[in-house]
């Protein structure tokens with residue numbers, strides 16, 4: 543195994559000063575996400591979502607960001623999955639985006655709620671047909687399944703049930719969540735581990751911004 547202790551990168555792509563920050567962290571995030579999209583990174587809208595169950599046991603996985611507006615940061619999943627069960631018991635989460643090529647990281651923490659059915663319906667039906675069928679087949683998501691054949695047999699049965707041209711209904715166990723962000727952090731890597739970090743915390747109608755020790 544390679545000696546990892548000798549591997550390091552010096553972060554020199556940029557800097558982040560208080561004067562660079564937008565007053566609204568959502569606008570700051572949208573700007574950084576647009577930078578990541580323009581930089582042609584692979585799936586820059588992928589994020590790691592951390593949840594915890596009622597006992598405090600944490601779990602984390604990758605999901606795709608599907609919206610970022612005043613209502614929150616949204617993603618879609620199975621309500622009966624591990625994350626779905628965590629969120630039912632403990633409806634709060636932290637998200638992290640890491641854009642290595644830009645040497646940037648964003649954290650976003652807040653309470654989580656489900657998106658309205660109408661929004662989930664609209665998104666479900668713009669997904670490719672195979673993704674719609676896979677959402678039906680992967681139920682309950684995160685539960686053990688005997689083997690790959692069993693999963694494919696389920697998919698084939700659903701394909702027969704909903705032939706091309708028929709509408710595949712959104713399963714009741716699948717839909718959207720949004721994180722209403724109460725705390726954001728923007729991190730820009732700097733040389734010598736002297737990184738720039740700014741945290742926005744809700745303060746009444748506005749946001750308090752603090753520089754954090756790296």
Ligand SMILES: Cc1cc2nc3c(=O)[nH]c(=O)nc-3n(C[C@H](O)[C@H](O)[C@H](O)COP(=O)(O)O)c2cc1C
Pocket residue numbers: 585588601602603604605606607617618619620623624625626683684
């Ligand atoms: C790049 C990438 C994108 C993913 N996007 C989603 C997603 O949007 N929604 C989702 O439920 N799972 C997504 N997954 C799968 C999850 O990481 C995870 O395996 C699954 O949701 C089950 O997680 P859980 O058992 O913690 O609930 C994605 C995985 C990767 C690697």
